[in-house]
Amino acid sequence: MENSLATQTIRYSNPILPGFYPDPSITKAGEYFYLICSSFEYFPGVPIFRSRNLVHWEQIGHVLDRPDQLDLTDRKSSDGIYAPSLRYHEGIFYMITTDVRGSGNFYVTATDPAGPWSEPIPVPYGGIDPSLFFDDDGKVYVTAQQGADYDSHVIQYEINIATGEAFSEPQVVWRGDGGPWTEGPHLYKINGMYYMMSASGGTAKEHREIIGRSEKPYGPFERCPEPILTHRDLDHPIQYLGHADLVEDTNGDWWAVFLGVRLTGEGYSVLGRETFLAPVRWKEGWPYIDNNEGSVALEMSVTRLPDAAPAAPGATLGEGRDDFDGEHLGPEWIFVRNPAEGCCSLAETPGHLTLRGQAPGLGEVGQITFAGRRQQHTQASFTTCLLFAPSAEGEEAGLCVRRDEDAHYEIGLTRSGNGNRVTARLTIRGESRIVHEGKTEAEQLFLRIEATEKEYILSYSEDSQNWSSVVAGPARALSPEDFVSKMCFTGVVIGLYATGNGRPSGAPARFDWFEYRAAWR
Template identity: 65%
Template sequence: MIESSITYNNPILPGFYPDPSITRAGDDYYLVCSSFEYFPGVPIFHSQDLIHWTQIGHVLDRLSQLDIRSCNSSDGIYAPTIRYHDGTFYMITTDVRGKGNFYVTATNPAGPWSDPILIPYGGIDPSLMFDEDGTVYVTTQQGADYDSHVIQYEIDIATGSALTEPVVIWTGDGGPWTEGPHLYRINGLYYIMSASGGTAKEHREIIGRSSSPYGSFERLPHPILTHSRTENPIQYLGHADLIEDQNGDWWAVFLGVRLVESKYTVLGRETFLAPVKWKEDGWPMIDNNEDTVGLEMKVSRVPGSSPTPAYSGRYDFDDDVLPFAMTFLRNPTEASWSLNKRPGWLSLRGQSEGLSEIGQVAFIGRRQQHTSAEWSTLLEFNPSVDGEAAGLCARLDEHAHYEIALSQRNGQRVIAAYLTVDGTTHVAAEVPTTAGRLYLKICAELTEYALYYSLDGQEWIELSTAAAYPLSPQAVKGNGFTGVVIGLYATAHGKVAEVPAYFDWFDYRS
């Protein structure tokens, strides 16, 4: 136990890691986040101090668990909840266009996790609560917009079968999108907590309590967490989960965003941490427009100690597995990538679907975690057919992405910068080349990206720049729930590429 004053920085998980959920097993804490169209699904992290988190794997790492091969951007896996009970870990979530609500189990949180166990009712964001008498409750969102509400029912945890009919237990505070509910039993009372207001400026976390798990619930008249009336640099707070540590201290993890110019963020919704204070009247409080949650936090103690994770560094592709921080865009085809075809290199073979299409794109990346950063790689590629291309990409979705690539167009090999904004792609710049070996780099600053290439890795030539805003979820028409992922890609535009592209390393510097 550490009892001296502690200072830590928010977010505890920078970059696109939204909808956090947390559980504790002894002195160990585990946290999961939404993954949407990226595979493997549901990244899982471990910590002993709640501040420093190390990814230990993914919960959904095979096709039998998660099939998102034709998943739209910002669809796929929504809002997982993780719980630990009697030696078993449970992760429950929604595959919004696939199998619906389901849970998986594991005795080791690093995996393997079971195949999905389906549950019968609910819209999105299901949660599990294991009561003291052995009853297992599913608490989940139902309905849409202002009709959103929370239903609850009991299940047989071995099979997922419903033991009771679902009933409405919570209708929120009158705002739209009552979602992300969690039920807790604390000091003899049942607390129901949910998000409300949508995931933008009016996002907030609300809470109610009752002597019964089915209510009726007395609602706290104001949010337990929001920055909707402040100019705090952290906005859109909500979608929280509570945890009690081994010292009896309470904490909350929740999503928020760090806006640029008070307008947008390419990083997406990130995971934050704050202490929970219990008032004399029995209500917990995090931050109701009081600026309690900040980029720098001071607390009297944390439950343990954990190593500081390394957000920057180089992946040399010397191992036979990818680093956990790297992710595919949807389930990849087996033939699209390899770490063994050329030892020490990542091989990517372009598929028929490209970055502007929905399908199994040859793309492997990692989340952008800093507004100021750079990514680079050494590429060896010899395109021989028009349309073949490989390089570096900054991706929000199929309608918004920037690339620096080696490709063939009109029978000519070129180094090109491609900018896709609002679904329209144009060639920002290109230069002819005979090179088959090329260094590529994307540099991000607060409001723009710059695309570079080099023939020797020493002298860098800027090929194009582009504004950051079009790659922000705030620029998306409709729902944009992710952040930018920077990655390596290959494409053949309508067919499988005749030759693969080889990447020697992938470097990320913040």
């Protein structure tokens, strides 16, 4: 970030959270802003970050970090936790969200945003994307999406914030602009007017943010005649803009956080939907962000930030080496669904991450053993040192780049027949094929996956000096745009995995370190 006294501008880069961090929601409490994102089938759920200046973010944990809060053991990919909303009121933080195909809509509370957060409190109505609004008169409203496609609309009702009990029947308050998927609604009160803001058009090329205003919380809402945020008519490096949330800083300036996608020239992105930041301009009582103007850019210039003091980025840009020397994994590490008890340990062999494979493999829905972190750069390499002595047929461990159970590439050590083999596998559109098998006597292997804009290159070494590249898989096949029958809402996660391929593995897989290196952002 640069601060030029001559031009009185401050520059920052978008996205502020690179990689798979969609559906951002933001609130302010004291000197910090706090931000959360969707997490879908990954556990812990709902990553939470803090920042003084809206640009440099530090992850302080996850909101849903206990199995009694969130049970994802049978969730398919792109189910689970959708579009959480974060609010702060009278010393308490509130996070409301949807567990899709699970417990439905609920909220949790905390006095410290780093946790612990409460047990879930269910709310009775709504489909997905619930949000909370605390009015000046003490009333609390749930605003949520309901219906599908062109029938999507927004309902609203009053609740007892202590119990989640509804004080009123839900009313339809917003039908959007006639496009499909009116979702992600938020209700605000600004300068005495109520504003109803939502996304429309679906989370792809037609995605946009729209808004209405009223003198009453239930409307009727006068709709702004044009979207307040979209790039749907632009040939621009950032697309799919929408699903926004607004926040005011201590200077009285307004800002928006929202999702967007940095598409390649061939129209896909393995990084998925990322979090962007832009200032809000008020004109004739409407908040404008970027209606096909191109002002939301990869490099932004603003006159001021809430706190312009330089600050180093936190773990969100995630380059570097993890030697697994701590008592706990860092907050950037996540699991596919709730991990099975005892499958992951930093204490079993100090200085190593020990994984114990379960019966399900990477292509199955279940408690697979997979500890990973989001890919945040298109050009990057991921390397690890594996110590593994499989003794039973099918025992396997290694390094994987994963979109979901239908799309993943891995290279690892496998017990097959009467020996161990270095195995590389590509799974594309649900069909898996082994593309390399080579005998080895080594019980220590160095594994590497290199990402470029067009492919992932899988390599291994027995001495960390001489590397053999065994296969390159197309990057497009791991992008959300390459789904077949079920929409994919996540980006690529790089993971360390172990499996018994049909039964629990008896041999532990020990990873000495993991290294993430970006070629450039």
